[in-house]
Amino acid sequence: xxxxxxxxxxxxxxxxxxxxxxxxxxxxxxxxxxxxxxxxxxxxxxxxxxxxxxxxxxxxxxxxxxxxxxxxxxxxxxxxxxxxxxxxxxxxxxxxxxxxxxxxxxxxxxxxxxxx
Numbered sequence: 001x002x003x004x005x006x007x008x009x010x011x012x013x014x015x016x017x018x019x020x021x022x023x024x025x026x027x028x029x030x031x032x033x034x035x036x037x038x039x040x041x042x043x044x045x046x047x048x049x050x051x052x053x054x055x056x057x058x059x060x061x062x063x064x065x066x067x068x069x070x071x072x073x074x075x076x077x078x079x080x081x082x083x084x085x086x087x088x089x090x091x092x093x094x095x096x097x098x099x100x101x102x103x104x105x106x107x108x109x110x111x112x113x114x115x116x
Contacts, residue, residue: 009102011038013092015060017069022057022091049094056091059084 010026023038025031034042040050063084065071 009033011099011102013095015057015088017061017064020057022053043099045095045098049098052091052094056088059087
């Protein structure tokens with residue numbers, strides 16, 4: 001039944017500092033039903049997946065210097081970035097397992113956060 005309800009729906013999975021979410025509507029049908037920024041509580045995710053995603057959201061929020069939000073935090077090294085990407089990819093796999101009824105969940109992680 002739930003597969004029929006969500007047939008044609010898709011999600012975007014990416015992180016935006018301060019947003020409090022990492023799931024976003026990937027098409028108009030999804031947006032009409034769930035809104036654009038989608039809280040994990042709205043989704044049929046396991047408790048472990050919800051907690052993992054909230055952890056990732058909080059971790060990503062540490063990637064900037066909040067006293068100067070246009071700057072990357074000093075601790076956000078290439079190694080930290082790589083650790084986060086690995087954890088975020090695990091989150092993507094968890095979402096895909098928990099939400100097989102959604103057509104697509106894709107990853108648009110961290111555009112523009114590379115240290116120079």
